[in-house]
Amino acid sequence: MASRGLKVLPSGRPGRGRLYVNLPDGRAVAWYDRRANRISVLADERREEILAALRPYLNGTVSIGPPPVPTAADLLRLALPPDEDLAPNRAGEELLGELAHGSAGTRARHRLRQELTARQRMGEVLDALAEAEDWRVLHSIAGIADHLVIGPPGVFCLLTVQGRRQRAVVGDLLIAVGRTEPAPAPRTARRAAAYATRALSATVTPVLAVVDATRLEVTPTLRDLRVLTPSTTTPFLTNAPTTLKPPDVEALYATARDHRTWQ
Known part of the structure; x- marks a missing residue:
């Protein structure tokens, strides 16, 4: 799904994992962690656009803010080819x-x-x-x-x-x-x-x-x-x-x- 040029793409198995919000050139500006029910925003100036793009996927009360500090497990995952x-x-x-x-x-x-x-x-x-x-x-x-x-x-x-x-x-x-x-x-x-x-x-x-x-x-x-x-x-x-x-x-x-x- 796209909203004002932003695209929402899944990561991981269907229905699980994260939803990434990307610019047309593929750069991520946010992601929605469905397990934690949290939106991590990388481009705060696009917050309203990001929320509009993700709105069909949100459930209940969702927290929103900058990305959390990565754990050791996060760093391993990010470095994994x-x-x-x-x-x-x-x-x-x-x-x-x-x-x-x-x-x-x-x-x-x-x-x-x-x-x-x-x-x-x-x-x-x-x-x-x-x-x-x-x-x-x-x-x-x-x-x-x-x-x-x-x-x-x-x-x-x-x-x-x-x-x-x-x-x-x-x-x-x-x-x-x-x-x-x-x-x-x-x-x-x-x-x-x-x-x-x-x-x-x-x-x-x-x-x-x-x-x-x-x-x-x-x-x-x-x-x-x-x-x-x-x-x-x-x-x-x-x-x-x-x-x-x-x-x-x-x-x-x-x-x-x-x-x-x-x-």
């Missing part, structure tokens, strides 16, 4: 690429679509959680995690398993879905969380997210790995004890969204 930023990744990003450009046979493509559906389902649950101010989510950290969740209870590394509308049995080392050969998903989830712990210098909890299983059984001896479903994920995460303060969440998120952290 766009090509290294994982924040725009969609759930199942790499599977979307394989389906679009791969040459897999019909059966393999069907499995890929099932896996993609599972990751997208979990992605929707986590993105809804991330609408809350204190939560941050990353998807598709290639070779590491299907999803990474950072919030007040800590950091969680999620590996998604497609239940294929069958009985799923999770043991200490393997998961069996229906009559298929058991897979080492629990061990894979632990290795991913251990890698993330080293990369972020923070404790990361491994999570196995089982989607679309008709019945889920978990061995009682499994204690270091959380097993969740789309319906149990949000209650578990929101009711877990708080271990991180908001600045800690932002700092970890700024580090985690940098692709170079995982290399």
Whole structure:
């Protein structure tokens, strides 16, 4: 949308992140932080124009003023090259690429679509959680995690398993879905969380997210790995004890969204 030559452009995922108010030459004169409900003005002489351009997007009582002093996390984000930023990744990003450009046979493509559906389902649950101010989510950290969740209870590394509308049995080392050969998903989830712990210098909890299983059984001896479903994920995460303060969440998120952290 434009107002008197000013253009309002979104940053981040649709409906989230900031709205930037730019001049026709692309220079920003303000931004609206929807989480904080605050407008940061860079060109005070254009304040009325800026308010007119942003008015369709504003909700409730909005504060307005000069930009806040950047935090350490802000400085990391500002220095992050766009090509290294994982924040725009969609759930199942790499599977979307394989389906679009791969040459897999019909059966393999069907499995890929099932896996993609599972990751997208979990992605929707986590993105809804991330609408809350204190939560941050990353998807598709290639070779590491299907999803990474950072919030007040800590950091969680999620590996998604497609239940294929069958009985799923999770043991200490393997998961069996229906009559298929058991897979080492629990061990894979632990290795991913251990890698993330080293990369972020923070404790990361491994999570196995089982989607679309008709019945889920978990061995009682499994204690270091959380097993969740789309319906149990949000209650578990929101009711877990708080271990991180908001600045800690932002700092970890700024580090985690940098692709170079995982290399």
